[in-house]
Amino acid sequence: MMAHYRASESKREQFRRYLEKAGVLDSLTNVLVALYEEREKPNNALDFIKHHLGIAGLESDDVDNLRLELNDLQHKYEQLMEENKDLKNRLLQYESAQEDPNPE
Known part of the structure; x- marks a missing residue:
């Protein structure tokens, strides 16, 4: 049981490092902070996130x-x-x- 937990933890850690290296974590953190700091929360949070991630531009x-x-x-x-x-x-x-x- 303990070996399975370590294998899963290792895969999670690898994935976290991958996301961090690719800049995904920073981007997501920045957009979530921007959403948090909005005085008036947007009606559609997903559109807000897409716009701030640049998906709307694409x-x-x-x-x-x-x-x-x-x-x-x-x-x-x-x-x-x-x-x-x-x-x-x-x-x-x-x-x-x-x-x-x-x-x-």
């Missing part, structure tokens, strides 16, 4: 790309709607010409 590139794509698709949609309207009008003119081949 996602903003994706958001910018999606906005550009959306803008492009909206423009294409408007063009297709105009083309559709034009083709419907041409079809109506063609159909009315077929119904009355000898206008007066």
Whole structure:
């Protein structure tokens, strides 16, 4: 039983050192301290943490790309709607010409 406890403790200690070396512990500590020191606690603590860890900044590139794509698709949609309207009008003119081949 004691050997199992030491093995687990050793793995935990290795993981702690890994997190410390990677700067994860400092980053988490800093963001939690910032949250603690906030006078008015945010409604969404997870968003606060993401923002302060810089995750929100990483996602903003994706958001910018999606906005550009959306803008492009909206423009294409408007063009297709105009083309559709034009083709419907041409079809109506063609159909009315077929119904009355000898206008007066």
